[in-house]
Amino acid sequence: MNIHTKYISRCIQIAKNGLGTTYPNPMVGSLLAYNDTILGEGFTSAYGGPHAEVNAIHSVQEKALLKKATLYVTLEPCSHHGKTPPCADLIVASKIPNVVIGTMDPNDKVAGKGIEKLRAAGCNVVVGILEKECREHHKRFLTYHEKKRPYIILKWAESADGFIAPSPNSRKRGLAPHWISGVNARQLVHKWRSEEHAILVGSNTVLDDNPQLNVRSWSGPSPFRVVLDRELKIADDFHIMDGSVKTIVITEAINKSRYKDHVHYEALNFSGDLAPQICQMLHKQNIISILIEGGARTLQTFIDADLWDEARVFVSATPLGNGLMAPTFAGRLKACKKIGSDILNLYAND
Numbered sequence: 039m040n041i042h043t044k045y046i047s048r049c050i051q052i053a054k055n056g057l058g059t060t061y062p063n064p065m066v067g068s069l070l071a072y073n074d075t076i077l078g079e080g081f082t083s084a085y086g087g088p089h090a091e092v093n094a095i096h097s098v099q100e101k102a103l104l105k106k107a108t109l110y111v112t113l114e115p116c117s118h119h120g121k122t123p124p125c126a127d128l129i130v131a132s133k134i135p136n137v138v139i140g141t142m143d144p145n146d147k148v149a150g151k152g153i154e155k156l157r158a159a160g161c162n163v164v165v166g167i168l169e170k171e172c173r174e175h176h177k178r179f180l181t182y183h184e185k186k187r188p189y190i191i192l193k194w195a196e197s198a199d200g201f202i203a204p205s206p207n208s209r210k211r212g213l214a215p216h217w218i219s220g221v222n223a224r225q226l227v228h229k230w231r232s233e234e235h236a237i238l239v240g241s242n243t244v245l246d247d248n249p250q251l252n253v254r255s256w257s258g259p260s261p262f263r264v265v266l267d268r269e270l271k272i273a274d275d276f277h278i279m280d281g282s283v284k285t286i287v288i289t290e291a292i293n294k295s296r297y298k299d300h301v302h303y304e305a306l307n308f309s310g311d312l313a314p315q316i317c318q319m320l321h322k323q324n325i326i327s328i329l330i331e332g333g334a335r336t337l338q339t340f341i342d343a344d345l346w347d348e349a350r351v352f353v354s355a356t357p358l359g360n361g362l363m364a365p366t367f368a369g370r371l372k373a374c375k376k377i378g379s380d381i382l383n384l385y386a387n388d
Contacts, residue, residue: 045071045110046140046168050175052081052090053112058258059084061235062324064143064179066090068111070134072103091115091125095132108136112172113179114143114165117152126152130159138164140172144183178235178327181347187317189327190345191234192337193227194364195219195352195380201361202334203246216247219352222378225255227331230350232258236286236320236328240336241267250277251331262286262325264316266336268308270296286323288316313343337365349385352377 053067060082068090069079080093091111115125137156156163173180178189195218196202204216231237232253252260263278263285270291278285281300290308297303306315340346349369369385
């Protein structure tokens with residue numbers, strides 16, 4: 039492992055501290071080094087706060103060493119004014135002579151302009167160190183800008199005999215989830231929720247289970263809630279209508295007198311190809327990633343449209359005997375893990 043590889047690897051590690059808090063900004067990691075010594079480190083602050091490079095530069099105590107140091111960063115420094123000034127300007131103003139970048143930023147506002155600004159100021163810039171690993175780390179942000187849609191993660195739990203939910207006549211009475219996976223798996227799902235920008239379910243899932251779709255068994259921010267409700271069947275007393283988290287209801291109803299003030303509504307054509315419409319709408323809403331938790335028809339809609347990147351499937355050791363079949367799909371099995379009493383299969387859509 040050479041020096042550049044070592045430090046970019048460390049930047050990726052640092053960057054993970056920002057997971058779930060930086061959206062719609064990327065979770066970047068950065069450090070400054072001189073004479074094989076790390077002078078300072080930083081990762082992207084919560085949205086609206088300083089970027090990774092700024093935090094790394096400000097963490098350096100001996101500012102005189104900046105003029106001799108090398109700045110390492112997972113993603114090309116920004117060159118435009120947003121919530122904060124351009125990082126490239128601070129790098130130039132700090133007279134940092136060397137900059138090593140993991141991968142370029144495909145955002146139209148950057149897209150090579152940060153590198154150009156640094157080189158025009160006399161910085162020695164190296165690009166493409168651990169590029170594959172940096173692209174994997176920035177997969178949500180890169181998917182959003184390159185494919186013009188959120189990074190899509192499918193998630194469900196199925197019984198040992200392949201059912202995602204029991205038949206209606208075998209469910210317990212009252213609005214409550216029928217748990218197929220165990221408590222360890224359910225806690226892991228809350229961790230996943232804290233990491234993604236939004237979560238999506240269909241109206242049947244809400245009507246059957248009355249889920250809160252927030253983060254409870256983990257520490258972290260709750261994702262935006264996105265619900266498909268074609269005919270606005272979900273009543274005001276359901277959890278997703280409580281206004282505690284930003285909620286987007288996708289509907290076909292255009293009568294705005296039925297809309298609630300604390301809910302954002304998007305009218306789409308449910309008779310058309312729905313998944314691409316949803317992706318386009320979420321992209322316009324600047325939603326970088328989304329966890330699709332159900333139900334079976336909603337999951338299958340995205341699978342059939344080939345609009346998904348990962349699938350996370352819990353398989354219980356207990357059979358149901360009958361019920362609603364789990365989605366059918368083809369994906370590359372990346373890993374298989376034991377989570378409590380369940381098996382977690384992780385798939386990629388290659």
